[in-house]
Structure formats: C-alpha cells, structure tokens
Amino acid sequence: MKNKIRLLFYILLILFPFKSLALIEVDITRGNLSPLPLAVSSLSSSENDKEALKKELDIKDLGLEISKIVENNLKKSGLFNPLNKDAFLQKPDIAHLKPRFEDWALIKAQALITGKVNFQDEKLRVEFRLWDVLAGKEMLALAFTTVPKNWRRVGHIISDKVYERLTGEKGYFDTRIIYVSEKGPKTQRIKKLAIMDQDGFNTKYLTLGNELVLTPRFNPTNQMVTYLSYFKNLPRVYLLDIETGMQEVVGDFPGMTFAPRFSPDGKKIIMSFAMDGNSDIYTMDLENRIVERITNHPSIDTSPSYSPDGKYIAFNSDRSGYQQIYVMKSDGTKVKRISFGNGLYGTPVWSPRGDLIAFTKLHKGKFYIGVMRTNGKGERLLTENYYQEAPSWSPNGRVLIFYRETKTNSKGEGFSAKLWSIDLTGYNERLVETETDASDPSWSSLLSN
Amino acid sequence: MFLSFLLSACATQTSKKIDSQIQGDVYTGTDTVEYLADGVPDRVFFATNESVLTTASRETLRKQAAWLRKNPEVTVVLEGHADERGTREYNLALGERRANAAKDYLMTYGISSSRVSVISYGKERPVDSGSNPLAWSKNRRSVTVKAN
Amino acid sequence: MFDPNSIAALIDKSKEEQAETTKKIDKVTQSQDPSMNLSGLTLSEEDALKAQIFGCWSIPLGLPYNENLLVRIKLKLKPDGSVIKTEILDHARMNQPGQAFYKVLAESALRAVKLCQPLRVPTTGYERWKDLQLNFDAREMLEG
Structure with missing residues (x-):
C-alpha cells in the first residue's frame, strides 16, 4: 500500500511537476538603441509670477524657456529624444501636480519632466519633478532658489539631475x-x-x-x-x-x-x-x-x-x-x-x-x-x-x-x-x-x- | 598624335614648375622671400618635421652673417614657423627648434648670441594660407627680422 | 567676467526628496533542478516573446558595457499575457550606493515589460509559463 502511494506520487510528479517545475527563463539580450523618448513639459507659473519675471528678466514665459534649455541639453546628449510639445495633452500646472500617465504614454513618452516657477522676495524659485511614465511614479523631485539672472543655470542643473537619474552617471550641462x-x-x-x-x-x-x-x-x-x-x-x-x-x-x-x-x-x-x-x-x-x-x-x-x-x-x-x-x-x-x-x-x-x-x-x-x-x-x-x-x-x-x-x-x-x-x-x-x-x-x- | 604630345608636354611643365620650387620636401622658390639688404635673403626653409639646414639655407645664413658683421649695430629676431599639419603645441616647439638651428649657424659665423633672439610662432603665422604641399613648404621657415 | 557670487551657495537645495521606490520583500530565489529543463517554451514560442520585448526595451545608452549588469525579473502572468506582478530578483541592489547603473537598467527593463504587455505568450499551457523569468542583459548591444 505504502509503495503504491509512493508510486502514484511519483507519477503525479512527472505529469504535473507544479512547484518543482523549473521556472522558464528567457534571455533578453537585444533592445532598442534609439534615444529615450521623454516629454519636457513647460514649467508652469501663475500669471502674477509671469508678470513679475517678465519685468525682472524681460522674458515672457520663463518656465517655457527653462524647459527649452533642458530639452536642448538632453537632445544634444544623443541619449534622449525630447518629444514635440505640440503633442502634449495635459496642461503644465496640472501635469506637475498629478500627471495623467496614460496621456503621456499615449504620445510614447517614457519619462516626463514637469515643474513650477515662482518669483518671491526677489528670488527665483524653481521646482521640478521627473516621472517614470510607464511605472506611473515619481523618480525625482528637487527645488532650487537663486537670483533670477541665474535662470539659465537652473535649466542646466535640472538637465544634470535628470541625466544622472536616467543614466546613472553625472551630467555635464552646468559647465x-x-x-x-x-x-x-x-x-x-x-x-x-x-x-x-x-x-x-x-x-x-x-x-x-x-x-x-x-x-x-x-x-x-x-x-x-x-x-x-x-x-x-x-x-x-x-x-x-x-x-x-x-x-x-x-x-x-x-x-x-x-x-x-x-x-x-x-x-x-x-x-x-x-x-x-x-x-x-x-x-x-x-x-x-x-x-x-x-x-x-x-x-x-x-x-x-x-x-x-x-x-x-x-x-x-x-x-x-x-x-x-x-x-x-x-x-x-x-x-x-x-x-x-x-x-x-x-x-x-x-x-x-x-x-x-x-x-x-x-x-x-x-x-x-x-x-x-x-x-x-x-x-x-x-x-x-x-x-x-x-x-x-x-x-x-x-x-x-x-x-x-x-x-x-x-x-x-x-x-x-x-x-x-x-x-x-x-x-x-x-x-x-x-x-x-x-x-x-x-x-x-x-x-x- | 602631335596634339597629344603637346598636351603631355604642357602637363609635365606645370608639375615641373612646382617641383622646381620644392626639392626634397624643402621650398626652394623665391615667392615669399624678402631681403634684409641687397642679395641677403631673410629666410630659410625646412622639410616636414625637420630642423636640419639645407645647403641652400646655410648659404643664405652665411650671407646674413656677413651682413650682420658689416652692420654691428643691428640686432635680429629669428622667427621660427611650422606648417599647419601638426598639433599646435608640438609646432610651437618645432618652430623654436628651427629658429635655433638658424641661430646656431649664425653664431658659428661669428655673430654674438646677444644680437640674436628667437621666437616661435608655431603654425600661427603662415605666409601662404593654402592647404597644399607648396603652401606648407613656404610656411616651414625661419625668418630673420631686424629688431632695431 | 562672469558672476563673482558663488552660485553654488545661492542655489538652495531646499527640497531634495528622492522618489520612494516601492519596497517589496525579497523572496528567496527558487532553486532550479537542471533535470527539469525539458519544460521550457518551444523555440518559436521563445522567439516570439523575445522579438516583442526587443522592440519595447529602450536600452539606456549611457551604460558602461564593461560592468556586470544583468537584471533578472520574475513575472506573474495572466493567461492573456498581461502582467499581474513583477519582481526584480536582486531588488536589494537597486538602492545600494554605487549601483546607479544597475538601478537604471532595472528601471528600463520594468518599463519594457510595462510597454509590451500583454506579452506574446503561447495560447496553451498556461501552467507552464504563468511564472516567467526575464534576464535583461545589454552588454552585447552596448559593446557593438
């Protein structure tokens, strides 16, 4: 009897090896070597801040200009492909709070950069977030305060932080x-x-x-x-x-x-x-x-x-x-x-x-x-x-x-x-x-x- | 038959003209040469990457030495140059080496080193802006310039 | 002359919040019995799946090719090939200092899986492949 049960057990094991079955492994050794598609949303700012910054720097939309610096840097690195802003479905201020990841995935963005620009006490305050669109989560969030005339450097520093987070090595843009x-x-x-x-x-x-x-x-x-x-x-x-x-x-x-x-x-x-x-x-x-x-x-x-x-x-x-x-x-x-x-x-x-x-x-x-x-x-x-x-x-x-x-x-x-x-x-x-x-x-x- | 003969004659003549201005990679023409005095050419030329004085260069420098002996109040600067086919820093050193080759030769003909200073311009001051072997050969030079 | 103020001092990193990575409990990897290797996907099944993922995986171009960067991801799949669960087998390595490249590669692999689903799985034999491991290795690509 005991032997019969044991035999049955072995037969079952051979026919249905459930848990002891080797996990199927598939080696992925090839992929896509084109630059990573990402979206750099314009950095949002209130109408008041826009007005004050225009007075200070004579730039109509500083948030947009900073986002262009980031786009340009990332594009020239050859590692990223910043997507055309015309295709963006979500407004910059809302995207910065809570991106609708489906919208960004739809235009094939794998990462998203959003941000916000303030002008208070004569200082420029810029915050930005980097989002993993497919994982649907924030990867990085930073804020900087500086004198307004350093605005281009803020764009370069954001580029460096994004580059570092997405490639694993330091950037070279604030140089x-x-x-x-x-x-x-x-x-x-x-x-x-x-x-x-x-x-x-x-x-x-x-x-x-x-x-x-x-x-x-x-x-x-x-x-x-x-x-x-x-x-x-x-x-x-x-x-x-x-x-x-x-x-x-x-x-x-x-x-x-x-x-x-x-x-x-x-x-x-x-x-x-x-x-x-x-x-x-x-x-x-x-x-x-x-x-x-x-x-x-x-x-x-x-x-x-x-x-x-x-x-x-x-x-x-x-x-x-x-x-x-x-x-x-x-x-x-x-x-x-x-x-x-x-x-x-x-x-x-x-x-x-x-x-x-x-x-x-x-x-x-x-x-x-x-x-x-x-x-x-x-x-x-x-x-x-x-x-x-x-x-x-x-x-x-x-x-x-x-x-x-x-x-x-x-x-x-x-x-x-x-x-x-x-x-x-x-x-x-x-x-x-x-x-x-x-x-x-x-x-x-x-x-x- | 006759026509083709003429053509080839023409072709050899042109290349001969260039050949006659460069011998063994050294410029032998007179296009760029100026004169310190009647019959005293101001410059000598070098082969690529070289600072060895040719027979013609030595002859030029002997004329310069004779002229300097006759004009003891004159001091000169030897300006050493290189062609554009080298890295900038190496060419600065090469120009200095060339000008010193000329200076050493003047000194062996009795010119005091105190009358001769040296400066290298490397590839910074070509006389011919062409990008061809003839232009480069004109630019590989040491020029003796009156300093006073 | 440029701005003599030391700009580094002006730029105040007042808020530096690193993204919270979802913490998962690391499970002990199942040991494998080499005698059981007969039960894999057929070659054509494997090729179809590979071809699909090759197209979805944007290899991070900045990665060094001379480091050991192999990312193993265990998937739990639905019969239609959509992904119920992903688990990085060396998850602890993700947030270790000096493993920035590993983290970048792991994240890119996860994106590839997300982008590709539902995965192109065989129409039959769900029990066979409902748990699946993908080994992402970019060295071959980055060397070339």
Missing part, C-alpha cells in the same frame, strides 16, 4: 567652455580668450585681441585659467583669475613657456619650457613658486597632462624620431612609450575617470581624435578629418570637445575653425555653436556640486 575666439585672415588671425556656457550662451571675451593667445585651460575650481600669451612678443604661460581679471606670468623663464595645464589639485602648473632648440617639461608650484624640471631630454617634450590622481603624466615627445605619446611618473621617472600605431600621436589628455587617454593622431595626411587605455592598448579612433586636434573631456568623461579647421581652396580661401563634440562611442558628432570661429576648447568641471 563652461573656455576657448580661443578667432577672426581675420589665416595669415593674420586675431585671437581672444573667450568663455561661454556649454550650450553656447553667455559668451564673454577675456582679452582684447591685441596679442596672440593660445591654449587656455581651467583649474579644477574653474576660477583660474592658464594659457599662453604673446604679450610684448614674449610667449609665456600666464595665470588669469577670471573673477578679478588679475593676471600674471607663471615663473621667470628665460625663454618660451607653453602647453600649460593645472595639476588635478590645482596647486601646480605643468608646461613646456623651450630653450636653445630643446623643449622639456617643468612644473611650478603656485604657492611656493618652486620650479621643477620633469623631463631632461634633447627631444621635444610637450603637451603634458596629469592623471586624475596626480601620480602620472602623459605627454608627447619625438625622442623616438617621431611624435609619440609617453607616460611617466609625476616625478619624471619611469618614462614609457604607449603609442605604437602607425602615424604621429600628440596632445594626450587623461580622462576624468582615469581609464583612458584621448589624443590626436596624424596618419597619411588625416587627423584623428581617438582614445586608448593608459597602457596604450585598445586604441579607438572616433573621428577623421582634414585637420582637428586638442580634445578636452567633459567632466563625466563621456564626451570630447575639440577643434577642427577646414581645408582652404586653391586660392587659399575658405578657412574656418570650429568647435566640435563627439561621444566616447564615436557617435553623436556635433558642431558646438560659437559666436566667432573658435579653437583650443577646454571644458570646465561641474560648476555646482
């Missing part, structure tokens, strides 16, 4: 670009230092164009800039305080200093010093003014760039006969060549994440912007053109900005220099709009947080 503004014929270019918001707004010129200026770079707090100026026809590295406008020559060198950059802690400037036909790399401590020689080699050693931890320096040198990229310890020891591909390699720049070095490569008459790992392996060329160089990283290490010059025609006409950006993936190449021709861009770190 500035310092660059060289260019005008005039190729043989007599007039160059000025210029600074602008990452999206091309709020351009300010920091020099007048009386002398040639090149290669500006931010310090880690974005308040100082180091650059090369031909003031009085003596090409020297300068230090400029953007807030006060004060500037000074870096060090007391009896010859040209150039290719400056800050150390990651902002305490030193690293640069090249050229003397008697030889360029070597030096540092100067900005506190005690002590100058240290880092390389000592009869070749050209230039374009130094620190690793983010300050322990290593990448630079280019022609000690092998041709311009190549080398890495050494920050005291100048253990110099090791890392670029071994065909062609010339220059302008190494260490990524903020520390795992990659961006560079310019010249091969068979073409210029490339590329990245390689810090040991020189895994070279990837991102873009090819007639002339382009000098990549600079976005603070999150995802985008590179560089400049590109055009080929002139047979009469030597048609020259232009423009800023471009490209993703680390090699996709999403974009012109960065500037008021004038532009070169030598340097990306700031995030201005807030």
Whole structure:
C-alpha cells in the first residue's frame, strides 16, 4: 500500500511537476538603441509670477524657456529624444501636480519632466519633478532658489539631475567652455580668450585681441585659467583669475613657456619650457613658486597632462624620431612609450575617470581624435578629418570637445575653425555653436556640486 | 598624335614648375622671400618635421652673417614657423627648434648670441594660407627680422 | 567676467526628496533542478516573446558595457499575457550606493515589460509559463 502511494506520487510528479517545475527563463539580450523618448513639459507659473519675471528678466514665459534649455541639453546628449510639445495633452500646472500617465504614454513618452516657477522676495524659485511614465511614479523631485539672472543655470542643473537619474552617471550641462575666439585672415588671425556656457550662451571675451593667445585651460575650481600669451612678443604661460581679471606670468623663464595645464589639485602648473632648440617639461608650484624640471631630454617634450590622481603624466615627445605619446611618473621617472600605431600621436589628455587617454593622431595626411587605455592598448579612433586636434573631456568623461579647421581652396580661401563634440562611442558628432570661429576648447568641471 | 604630345608636354611643365620650387620636401622658390639688404635673403626653409639646414639655407645664413658683421649695430629676431599639419603645441616647439638651428649657424659665423633672439610662432603665422604641399613648404621657415 | 557670487551657495537645495521606490520583500530565489529543463517554451514560442520585448526595451545608452549588469525579473502572468506582478530578483541592489547603473537598467527593463504587455505568450499551457523569468542583459548591444 505504502509503495503504491509512493508510486502514484511519483507519477503525479512527472505529469504535473507544479512547484518543482523549473521556472522558464528567457534571455533578453537585444533592445532598442534609439534615444529615450521623454516629454519636457513647460514649467508652469501663475500669471502674477509671469508678470513679475517678465519685468525682472524681460522674458515672457520663463518656465517655457527653462524647459527649452533642458530639452536642448538632453537632445544634444544623443541619449534622449525630447518629444514635440505640440503633442502634449495635459496642461503644465496640472501635469506637475498629478500627471495623467496614460496621456503621456499615449504620445510614447517614457519619462516626463514637469515643474513650477515662482518669483518671491526677489528670488527665483524653481521646482521640478521627473516621472517614470510607464511605472506611473515619481523618480525625482528637487527645488532650487537663486537670483533670477541665474535662470539659465537652473535649466542646466535640472538637465544634470535628470541625466544622472536616467543614466546613472553625472551630467555635464552646468559647465563652461573656455576657448580661443578667432577672426581675420589665416595669415593674420586675431585671437581672444573667450568663455561661454556649454550650450553656447553667455559668451564673454577675456582679452582684447591685441596679442596672440593660445591654449587656455581651467583649474579644477574653474576660477583660474592658464594659457599662453604673446604679450610684448614674449610667449609665456600666464595665470588669469577670471573673477578679478588679475593676471600674471607663471615663473621667470628665460625663454618660451607653453602647453600649460593645472595639476588635478590645482596647486601646480605643468608646461613646456623651450630653450636653445630643446623643449622639456617643468612644473611650478603656485604657492611656493618652486620650479621643477620633469623631463631632461634633447627631444621635444610637450603637451603634458596629469592623471586624475596626480601620480602620472602623459605627454608627447619625438625622442623616438617621431611624435609619440609617453607616460611617466609625476616625478619624471619611469618614462614609457604607449603609442605604437602607425602615424604621429600628440596632445594626450587623461580622462576624468582615469581609464583612458584621448589624443590626436596624424596618419597619411588625416587627423584623428581617438582614445586608448593608459597602457596604450585598445586604441579607438572616433573621428577623421582634414585637420582637428586638442580634445578636452567633459567632466563625466563621456564626451570630447575639440577643434577642427577646414581645408582652404586653391586660392587659399575658405578657412574656418570650429568647435566640435563627439561621444566616447564615436557617435553623436556635433558642431558646438560659437559666436566667432573658435579653437583650443577646454571644458570646465561641474560648476555646482 | 602631335596634339597629344603637346598636351603631355604642357602637363609635365606645370608639375615641373612646382617641383622646381620644392626639392626634397624643402621650398626652394623665391615667392615669399624678402631681403634684409641687397642679395641677403631673410629666410630659410625646412622639410616636414625637420630642423636640419639645407645647403641652400646655410648659404643664405652665411650671407646674413656677413651682413650682420658689416652692420654691428643691428640686432635680429629669428622667427621660427611650422606648417599647419601638426598639433599646435608640438609646432610651437618645432618652430623654436628651427629658429635655433638658424641661430646656431649664425653664431658659428661669428655673430654674438646677444644680437640674436628667437621666437616661435608655431603654425600661427603662415605666409601662404593654402592647404597644399607648396603652401606648407613656404610656411616651414625661419625668418630673420631686424629688431632695431 | 562672469558672476563673482558663488552660485553654488545661492542655489538652495531646499527640497531634495528622492522618489520612494516601492519596497517589496525579497523572496528567496527558487532553486532550479537542471533535470527539469525539458519544460521550457518551444523555440518559436521563445522567439516570439523575445522579438516583442526587443522592440519595447529602450536600452539606456549611457551604460558602461564593461560592468556586470544583468537584471533578472520574475513575472506573474495572466493567461492573456498581461502582467499581474513583477519582481526584480536582486531588488536589494537597486538602492545600494554605487549601483546607479544597475538601478537604471532595472528601471528600463520594468518599463519594457510595462510597454509590451500583454506579452506574446503561447495560447496553451498556461501552467507552464504563468511564472516567467526575464534576464535583461545589454552588454552585447552596448559593446557593438
């Protein structure tokens, strides 16, 4: 009897293996790589606030303008597809309180940004919410209070918060670009230092164009800039305080200093010093003014760039006969060549994440912007053109900005220099709009947080 | 037959004209050259990525040295330049190296280093704005300029 | 020159409320008996379901491809393929610091399931597939 029951049990188990049945698993390894569709609703504000803000800033609908900044930033990142506002079914003020998720799902939005703008006690108060349309829940809600003239920055900070929440990495929108503004014929270019918001707004010129200026770079707090100026026809590295406008020559060198950059802690400037036909790399401590020689080699050693931890320096040198990229310890020891591909390699720049070095490569008459790992392996060329160089990283290490010059025609006409950006993936190449021709861009770190 | 002969002759002549202005990657023409004094050319030219002085360059610099010896009150600046086919910072160093190659040669012909200063413009001040090998060869140069 | 006031100080993050993620009790994953693997979906059934979800899943483009980012979601389904319940198997990982990428991927997977339902399930054998596990893995796509 007992045995019979046991047998029946086994038979049942084989026929209906209910609980012990293996759960069916399906592997989803493919999906849609198009940018995430999302809706950026206009930020709502009361008629009174609208009126007061119009008086203050001469902008008719500030909430709408801020939403456009967010849309523009997210769109240009290449990761998001902001949907056309004409299709929105719900009014901004109601959507901000309680979105009707079906309405937003209907227009295929997967995420929704809503917000509200107030003006009280001479302060601009902006709150926003990020919603997961399909899950039907709030993902993020933040509010900011600031002086009204910072309204564009509020748009950038919202963009950064949304980007971070939806991608898992920090954004790069509340940042500035310092660059060289260019005008005039190729043989007599007039160059000025210029600074602008990452999206091309709020351009300010920091020099007048009386002398040639090149290669500006931010310090880690974005308040100082180091650059090369031909003031009085003596090409020297300068230090400029953007807030006060004060500037000074870096060090007391009896010859040209150039290719400056800050150390990651902002305490030193690293640069090249050229003397008697030889360029070597030096540092100067900005506190005690002590100058240290880092390389000592009869070749050209230039374009130094620190690793983010300050322990290593990448630079280019022609000690092998041709311009190549080398890495050494920050005291100048253990110099090791890392670029071994065909062609010339220059302008190494260490990524903020520390795992990659961006560079310019010249091969068979073409210029490339590329990245390689810090040991020189895994070279990837991102873009090819007639002339382009000098990549600079976005603070999150995802985008590179560089400049590109055009080929002139047979009469030597048609020259232009423009800023471009490209993703680390090699996709999403974009012109960065500037008021004038532009070169030598340097990306700031995030201005807030 | 005759016609095609003419055409090919024409073609070789044009390329010969360019060839005759560049030898071994170094500009040998006179288009851009100015004169410090009668018979004293102001500039020398270089091959791509090079700072070696050619025979012609040395001859030019000997003329400059002779002229400087005759005019002891004159001081000069040697302006070193590169073409646009290199990165900006490397080109600054290369221009400096070229100008110093010229300076060293003047010094071996008795010109005191105190009379000769050096400045590099890298690729910043081309004489020819063309994007072709001939224009680049004109731009790879060291120019001796009177400073007083 | 730009605004000398330190703007960071002006911007007052007066209200920083992070969205409450619905808290679910983590269940112990069922152990699997390899001898029972005969009872899966047929190839064509699996292909139909996969094809449907491929179309619904917007892979977060910013994700690093070199990290171990596998999201496993357990579904409870109705016979018509609509979803009664979703459960992320490593749910605890969602709100751990340093797991931002995992969270982003998990959320995208949940959106894909929502967007796709009712799922394209076989017309028969409900008992077989009423509990279903989807393993979302974007590495192949992000590498390419």
